[in-house]
Amino acid sequence: MKKYSKVKYSDIPLFKNISEEDWKDWKWHLRNAIRDIPTLKKIIEVDKDEEKELEKCLQKFDMSITPYYAALMDKKYKRCPVRLQAVPRIQELEISENDYIDPLHEVADSPVFGLTHRYPDRVLFLVTHMCSMYCRHCTRRRVVGDLDEHLSEQHLNKCFEYIQNHEEIRDVLISGGDPLTFGDDHLEQLIKRVRGIEHVEIIRIGSRMPVVLPQRITDSLVDMLKKYHPIYLNTHFNHPMEITYESKVACEKLADAGMSMGNQSVLLKDVNDCPFIMKKLVHELLMIRVKPYYIYQCDLSMGIGHFRTSIVKGMEIIENLRGHTTGMAVPTFVVDAPGGGGKIPIMPNYILSQSDRRLAIRNYEGIITTYTQPKDVISDCGQCHICDDERYKPLDGVAKLLCGERLYLKPENLKRRKK
Ligand SMILES: *Cc1c(COP(=O)(O)O)cnc(C)c1O
Numbered sequence: 001m002k003k004y005s006k007v008k009y010s011d012i013p014l015f016k017n018i019s020e021e022d023w024k025d026w027k028w029h030l031r032n033a034i035r036d037i038p039t040l041k042k043i044i045e046v047d048k049d050e051e052k053e054l055e056k057c058l059q060k061f062d063m064s065i066t067p068y069y070a071a072l073m074d075k076k077y078k079r080c081p082v083r084l085q086a087v088p089r090i091q092e093l094e095i096s097e098n099d100y101i102d103p104l105h106e107v108a109d110s111p112v113f114g115l116t117h118r119y120p121d122r123v124l125f126l127v128t129h130m131c132s133m134y135c136r137h138c139t140r141r142r143v144v145g146d147l148d149e150h151l152s153e154q155h156l157n158k159c160f161e162y163i164q165n166h167e168e169i170r171d172v173l174i175s176g177g178d179p180l181t182f183g184d185d186h187l188e189q190l191i192k193r194v195r196g197i198e199h200v201e202i203i204r205i206g207s208r209m210p211v212v213l214p215q216r217i218t219d220s221l222v223d224m225l226k227k228y229h230p231i232y233l234n235t236h237f238n239h240p241m242e243i244t245y246e247s248k249v250a251c252e253k254l255a256d257a258g259m260s261m262g263n264q265s266v267l268l269k270d271v272n273d274c275p276f277i278m279k280k281l282v283h284e285l286l287m288i289r290v291k292p293y294y295i296y297q298c299d300l301s302m303g304i305g306h307f308r309t310s311i312v313k314g315m316e317i318i319e320n321l322r323g324h325t326t327g328m329a330v331p332t333f334v335v336d337a338p339g340g341g342g343k344i345p346i347m348p349n350y351i352l353s354q355s356d357r358r359l360a361i362r363n364y365e366g367i368i369t370t371y372t373q374p375k376d377v378i379s380d381c382g383q384c385h386i387c388d389d390e391r392y393k394p395l396d397g398v399a400k401l402l403c404g405e406r407l408y409l410k411p412e413n414l415k416r417r418k419k
């Protein structure tokens with residue numbers, strides 16, 4: 001088994017005299033987050049040009065790096081994958097014609113402030129704008145860090161009312177910002193209220209704390225969370241460098257308390273846009289009991305153009321994983337469609353051709369094989385009655401075409417209709 005090393009913070013002059021007790025205290029890290037250039041310069045080398053650029057960036061965007069995450073940065077190497085995620089670069093000020101403030105229409109798809117209800121049976125509940133660290137590639141930079149605050153009681157109440165009134169919501173995804181910036185008591189009140197809604201089946205938490213501030217995952221936190229199972233926790237590791245002794249301990253604590261752990265990476269230029277880095281990452285994730293769930297194509301949020309890769313890179317990564325390694329290590333690569341279309345999976349083509357009898361398919365090794373379809377292919381349904389339950393029927397979409405409830409879908413404003 002791999003040996004995990006603790007982060008050697010005492011090698012960094014700024015943290016040399018920090019007691020172990022403080023270093024283990026997540027609140028100390030929040031209080032001492034690195035927010036200005038002079039402090040940053042005590043941790044990494046920043047040359048004159050870079051400093052000037054940083055100054056310009058900080059006029060527009062905040063920086064906040066937890067001492068823990070800062071200690072992972074290479075002191076000299078400017079292209080260090082941890083540094084690129086944490087320290088602003090001048091390109092953040094470049095706005096291209098394809099950048100949007102809210103590319104995913106999280107606001108447009110928001111029935112009440114704080115909730116995005118895009119998919120039929122689940123909601124995204126953005127309970128706070130606060131994070132322990134401001135990732136430079138953040139999708140929600142329109143709000144995160146801008147208003148450094150949690151959702152007000154009044155807004156929270158509106159959200160709960162909405163969830164309560166919509167019986168179709170069976171999955172509540174608590175995210176933000178980072179919901180683990182809440183203290184345990186405050187967080188418990190919130191989760192308890194979600195759990196109290198009868199039709200909510202599962203609760204998911206989205207948090208980057210295991211990566212940027214693993215000290216947040218305390219015994220008391222997991223003891224509280226485990227009272228409200230089933231809870232799933234998705235985190236956000238992007239590079240194998242982020243997997244340390246501390247992050248392993250955090251993920252193990254969560255897993256031991258029964259939390260199913262998933263990981264959502266973002267494909268980032270110069271950070272992880274490489275099939276070998278990604279393969280190492282997914283292997284290391286499984287070792288700390290986190291299952292790779294998604295790789296996101298970097299979206300079209302404002303000022304993150306320098307992080308974007310070609311979509312093809314994601315396909316290449318999946319080509320390098322599927323079949324080559326443990327199936328559980330293979331995440332789904334998705335593009336979160338601009339305009340609120342939601343996540344669209346993209347993968348290499350495995351179907352080469354087909355007839356009404358046979359499919360020609362290929363595997364990861366390049367073997368071309370066939371599958372002969374059975375003659376009697378129509379499912380013999382009508383034996384059970386799960387389909388009588390309205391909850392299991394599609395409301396919309398291609399699935400509705402397939403089940404025969406609709407004959408076609410067509411765009412609303414077709415020109416030919418006006419003729
Ligand atoms: C990603 C997302 C979800 C959850 O999607 P899953 O595919 O179920 O993980 C839900 N709502 C919104 C708005 C999202 O962006």
Ligand code: SF4
Pocket residue numbers: 130131132133134135137138139140144176177178207208
């Ligand atoms: S933790 Fe998530 S929400 Fe917070 S800054 Fe990073 S990417 Fe954005």
